[in-house]
Amino acid sequence: MSFVAQNLACQRADQLIFEDVSFSLSPGEAVWVKGRNGAGKSSLLRICARLLAPLRGQAAWHGEDIFKDYDGYIGDYHYLGHLDALKYALTVRENIDFWAEFHGIPDVASALDQFDLQALSDIPTGMLSQGQKKRTNLARLTASSAKLWILDEPLSALDLHYIALFKERLIRHLAEGGMALFATHQDLELEQVKILDLDDWAS
Amino acid sequence: MSFVAQNLACQRADQLIFEDVSFSLSPGEAVWVKGRNGAGKSSLLRICARLLAPLRGQAAWHGEDIFKDYDGYIGDYHYLGHLDALKYALTVRENIDFWAEFHGIPDVASALDQFDLQALSDIPTGMLSQGQKKRTNLARLTASSAKLWILDEPLSALDLHYIALFKERLIRHLAEGGMALFATHQDLELEQVKILDLDDWAS
Amino acid sequence: MAIDLHKYANPKRFLAITGAIYPWSVGLTVVLLLVGLYLSLFVAPPDYQQGDTVRIMFVHVPAAWMALMIYTMMAISSAVGLIWKHPVADLTAKASAPIGACFTFLALVTGSLWGQPMWGTFWVWDARLTSMLILLFLYLGYMAIWESFDDPVKAAKAAAILALVGVINIPIIRFSVDWWNTLHQPASVATMDGPKIHSTILIPLLVMGLAYTAFFVMVLIIRVKAEILKRRLRVLQIAELRES
Amino acid sequence: MDQVATYFDMGGYGLFIWPCFAVSAFVLLVLYLSSRRRLTIVEKELATLERRRQKQSGRNISSSTEESLS
Amino acid sequence: MNRFLRLIGRDVRLAFRQGSAMTLGLSFFVIVVVLFPLGVGPELAVLARIGPGVLWVAALLACLLTLDRMFQADYEDGSLDLLMTGSLPTEILVLAKVIAHWLTSVLPLIVIAPLLGMSLNLPGDGILALTAALLIGTPTLSLIGAVGAALTMGMRRGGVLLSLLVLPLYIPVLIFGVAAVDASMAQLSATPHLLLLGGASLGALVVGPLAAAAALRLSLS
Amino acid sequence: MNRFLRLIGRDVRLAFRQGSAMTLGLSFFVIVVVLFPLGVGPELAVLARIGPGVLWVAALLACLLTLDRMFQADYEDGSLDLLMTGSLPTEILVLAKVIAHWLTSVLPLIVIAPLLGMSLNLPGDGILALTAALLIGTPTLSLIGAVGAALTMGMRRGGVLLSLLVLPLYIPVLIFGVAAVDASMAQLSATPHLLLLGGASLGALVVGPLAAAAALRLSLS
């Protein structure tokens, strides 16, 4: 069980964003993608989530190329992007409920608990504050059985308390043999984190 | 020239978010609104920008109540919220251009320069990275002649370089006799900043 | 190694072949057009029923033929491009769409200019006319799809999907519209098919038809070449960007 | 003179017939010219770019690129 | 004045760039008029009989459809926050939005209406009257629509509510508009109907921006 | 299967909760049918003559209008990213979306169509045939529409392009649908028309999800 990316290159709208980016993830490891604004962090994460096709290069899960219609990758990763993917007309619980079922995890209560959402659970997500939305979004993450977490700016809008909480949760995920690939401009010191700096390529 | 808020109370969807919040701003001062997620920072900022009516309390600009159809406040403040207020079909320059004209400031070039946007200026904003969008949004701020800046999470998505740049710009604004009211969970140490902690009220 | 060359497969041979055909197509177009126009404007006699208006046929019918033929060709190219991933096929489909749209437009305009003296109105919702109008929409949609994507590889696929779904529908549209019309209004519309066509009319018609075909080939070659060079320009620009 | 006039009158239908030919000629001509123009523009851009690249790199730019492209 | 024009200019440019508003109304208009003969059958007499009605109904619907974007787009991306906190009086803001809406969503319809009228076999007089009636009557649609759009902005069921609110107010325009065309097709004078349409537009010009501005302030807070 | 149903369930619930999709189509349908007599005049003979056409055109338009939300909403808030990276094959995802669209945006029209048919003075046979034709024919609309919606998703000029792409493909359905009603009103059998409509639906059931899934993968990357 491992994720290996080799020589990935990304092009967006006629512009080469990065190339020759390689990294690997084994169980318990995390990769922190760093780089200045516009360095291509989000693009890299989207490539790894198969939401964007790379210009060149391979990425393999369990040794098999994820871009070659490889079904083995499906369900093994969870992508959390800039957008909150919340239906504002539905309550917190309904939102998480749907995704938990969609991922085949019936245990919504614990997901709600993890980010103190029980008190908010019957409020439509459209009426939440920015940080509360983010917490709902993160709770969904824990309501999936994904091994690989792909997180784009997971800390934005969270207050210090919940940053600590999220960090704890992430560490537990890693300790349980999970993997994480994340990009953030805020501090998220972890022990087993490898740093991938996209600025290195640019300069 | 000063902004004075007294005993503001805010209610959203049948819930009292905070009450008896008072603070004041004189030229050169900044107020940093702190508080946990959901404490009501964004709500307070929206009240001060007249985008939300307070349940109780007054806010005065130049000693006159801003909620009593007071035209003197118009054009003297600039609100920057969670939403980016960018038209994705228009380029960076076109976006800033419009707002600069709208605020009666014809000097777009310097606004672009302030956040290194010259290179991006002909790209439609829909194709920018998150941080680049934020920079465009901030550039618009400097392309207004507003005395009072009301900023909701101005640092989110910015990398360290631009956080420093923004801070510099903010300090200059204050030094020129401007005022700022902002909320952020990230670090933004300033000299002349007063801290307003909404958690104090809750507990 | 420049960027992803296999996507821009070697169009050298294609350019060589079309380069050889091109002068011939120009010559043929000019000669056939001159002959065709002479025949249709001076030689062909006025019809005993329709008078001189029958001359409109010589620009109307070939345009209609081309409009139908080009769409079919475009769909075939799209299928080739989608299945065998041959980029020149995609580009050919792309290049022929505006030409087809022009011919469709001409068939519509000349047809309605013919309709006024013949039927007393510029437009009736006749089966043939209606399906032609729909064909114009299909062309415009196809062209719009190409314009709507920044990435040509994506645009090619999207346009191919559309062209293929559209081509399944062309016979259905034709059939349904024909049928719809006869249900309400049995063949009141004068169409001149049948054995009546005299050789003095048939020959100019065929010559004009060939002239239009030659014209199509000529313009298609120009446009495909432009498309290929544009791709190449893009590749070079990207390579340049990478170097800097 | 009269003959020419009657010819152009086309038995009273000249008003319909000539616009048909005119529109056809016009549309086809515009189509041809615009296609040509697109081609020349691209050719010109390509030429300047290639000249610049040639100059920049002094030696031949990676010849494999050249071959597979042309 | 300058920022008033700038605002209109921005909206028009956006409409061109995004195409959405502009061509949505227009293409909708064309589609309705193309579909009708297909649905109803090609008989010229029937088409000419229902032609003015079809065209006016299509114009009304096209207008209704494009209305909800009048403030919604700016509301959703936060631009409206900025516009409302800026120094343009809200009434003027509404007026600019209305003008932009009319220019981008309604004017194109009017330009193409004669052509579609011809295809529905309307006589020359009818087409002239139709164009005049559309020119004079449609500003009312945009002005009244602005009130509805402002009231329903940011609402969950906005679109539907908007139709419900606005539609009854549109019906007089529809009736006089069709009457103008019918009158001129019957060789009568269309002037009284056109005058009524013009009167309605003037009235709406006064009431519309005021009401819409009030509604806008309400919806935002 | 379970997540397939969940997805449909979520979309239906959202439609109820937000009201937008559901009532937009429905209210639009009703509005068209209500405006028509106002525009065309109240003569019963004319109304009955154009009734089937008006109803079918209105249904087509209502469907067209609600189409662009099929994927757009999920695309804009990021849900589609998650759905596409989840374990449901994209074709099945499309099918779920199509079913949800049909249930929320089209079925309500069909339920109310008989009532509106009566108001347009259609005879009993005609109303029966109309309902049957709508039931059998409209799935094609949703299925073909999905291809257009997927192709234009996230596009700047999406809405218009969608109409342009989808409309030509809708025309056969319109023609056979109206023909079925006309036939039964002329005391002929509507069955052949209904069979044709059914055939089209089956064909679209095969082609639609495949093409739409391909387009969706394309649009997202």
Ligand code: HEM
């Ligand atoms: C806007 C109006 C019109 C349109 C869109 C139109 C369209 C077409 C099309 C698509 C064809 C090719 C049919 C085929 O090859 O299967 C055609 C052929 C023809 N059209 Fe028209 N037409 C129009 C008006 C007229 C009028 C007014 C006349 C004369 C009264 C006319 C006479 C003919 C004739 C004689 C042919 C050749 C028939 C044949 O090849 O079998 N058309 N037209």
Ligand SMILES: Nc1ncnc2c1ncn2[C@@H]1O[C@H](COP(=O)(O)OP(=O)(O)OP(=O)(O)O)[C@@H](O)[C@H]1O
């Ligand atoms: N949808 C898009 N279309 C075209 N280009 C894009 C698009 N999104 C981003 N880009 C470009 O790709 C580059 C990388 O963007 P990306 O979002 O990956 O950056 P990032 O490292 O995540 O930056 P940030 O820290 O600001 O989030 C940027 O230069 C941006 O302009």
Ligand SMILES: Nc1ncnc2c1ncn2[C@@H]1O[C@H](COP(=O)(O)OP(=O)(O)OP(=O)(O)O)[C@@H](O)[C@H]1O
């Ligand atoms: N539109 C709304 N309607 C009703 N209630 C709302 C709305 N927006 C926010 N609230 C509620 O008001 C409270 C304060 O929200 P606010 O957005 O002001 O918090 P905040 O301090 O900015 O939090 P964060 O740090 O998460 O941004 C929250 O409990 C939230 O649930």
Ligand SMILES: [Mg+2]
């Ligand atoms: Mg990013």
Ligand SMILES: [Mg+2]
């Ligand atoms: Mg907040």
